[in-house]
Amino acid sequence: MYVCVCSAVTDSQIREAICEGACSMRELRQKLGVASECGRCSQCALGILRGQQSASQPSPSEHAVAFA
Numbered sequence: 001m002y003v004c005v006c007s008a009v010t011d012s013q014i015r016e017a018i019c020e021g022a023c024s025m026r027e028l029r030q031k032l033g034v035a036s037e038c039g040r041c042s043q044c045a046l047g048i049l050r051g052q053q054s055a056s057q058p059s060p061s062e063h064a065v066a067f068a
């Protein structure tokens with residue numbers, strides 16, 4: 001699905017950029033051009049970014065095991 005029509009950026013491209021290390025809207029903008037024109041896609045792109053970041057963080061129980 002296209003998230004950024006202005007720069008023709010899809011949600012898959014955004015997820016891939018996040019997996020490759022992009023961790024902020026600034027980095028997504030620099031890497032893909034997302035939210036660099038009209039800005040209408042910024043909330044959707046931010047939602048994908050936050051969703052990916054929360055999905056990649058360990059749950060509290062996993063965190064406790066990691067530091068046990």
Ligand code: FES
Nearest residue numbers: 004006038039041
């Ligand atoms: S839709 Fe992304 S900058 Fe316009």
